[in-house]
Amino acid sequence: MRQQQIEADSAGQRLDNYLLKILKGVPKTRIYRGLRKGEFRINKGRVKADYRLVEGDILRIPPLHQPAPSAAPMIPGFWAAQIAQRIVHEDPGLLVINKPSGLAVHGGSGLNYGLIECLRQLRPEDRFLELVHRLDRDTSGLIMVARKPAVLRELHRQLRGEGVDKRYLALVAGRWPKERRIVEAPLQKNIVQSGERMVKVDREGKSAVTGFSIVEQFADATLVEARPITGRTHQIRVHAQFAGHPILGDSKYSDDQAETLARSIGLKRLFLHARSLRFSLPEQPPLQLEAALDDDLEFILKNLRK
Structure with missing residues (x-):
């Protein structure tokens, strides 16, 4: 005891x-x-x-059998350096990181480490570090990590409502119609035979709503801003596919035409980037944070403009 x-x-x-x-x-x-x-x-x-x-x-x-903690995974120096350079905001209760594409937010499913494990090794003086929300492994951009339980609870409360405004940039196949500003389609998680997690539109699924607006039009693609009004797994990716304009570089939710277009413009990753966050915490001024597109995605846009 x-x-x-x-x-x-x-x-x-x-x-x-x-x-x-x-x-x-x-x-x-x-x-x-x-x-x-x-x-x-x-x-x-x-x-x-x-x-x-x-x-x-x-x-x-009470007395409980608690297994000895396993040794912390070794974090490659490459990721440690990347994360240290990509801290966008820091205060006593919160970190905001511009997560690089290719890094999962946490270990699991065959991965020994992710962003949160990297941060805990980089910052051993922080007794509490917890993800506020998640980003897909191949998605880059802003992600919040709480340094205090009270901040985590407050941001979770805001995320359940409309207290956090999140905006993404996505390059989608085809010309997105100007009049299509909202995609509302319920989403159902599904596991395919290979064990890969997939999400599909299903009337039995959970309510999901995403706002879309055109940022820039190209001959065969459109740069759009996506605002997830709900927070379902893979929501923006599946809603873009459902609208008939899959995100380029998406290996899960795409079609042959979009995959051919992605290869033709030299895109080698998912073109989805969490570019802005707006929220406020008690007794603090409102925060408006932004992260510019990574160089590889800017290079794609420059080529499309030519």
Whole structure:
């Protein structure tokens, strides 16, 4: 049996989420069973899983088998250098990174590391670093990483509403029609036989809405700004495909014509970039952050203009 005092950074967090974070390796079912049986106590009293922690609370933790932590993965120097150079904003509660294409946001699915593991090794003095939201591995651009639990909770609250304005640039196949400003189509996650995660439009899926506007027209392609009003997996990519204009360089949601066009202009990656974020945190002025397109994507646009 051990006791742990709750610090200010964890105040307001749900008890079950806090336990899942500090008891790495303990099965989730074991933690929730202990909560139901009253094995975890706050200030000597029984509490439910959704209890919100208060600074100074004394948490009693029963004896549990917790596997020894595995060694942290070695982060290649290339990615470490890239991330260190691409910090767009930093304050006591938040980091905003211009994530490079090709780097996953976290390890898993055969990957030993991602952006968050890289940051934790680069910044060991940061006791708390958690992703606020996600970007696909091949998508570049702005991503938020919380340095305090309270900031994470506040930004999650805003993301569930309309408190965070996110804008993306995408190069799509064909000429996007000016009148098509909204794509609204429900999305359903699906696993194909190869084990690759895919998403498809399905009336049984979750509601999904994306706003699109034309930034620049080319002969066979269009640079568009995409604003995800909801936050579903692969939303912009699938909605662009559903509209008949797949994003160029997209190996999952494309067609033969778009793939041929991407090869002809020398595009070797997904042309999707999270270019701007606008939001505000309590007692701070509003933040408007932007990240310019990477050089390889700017090179593609320059060639198209010629």
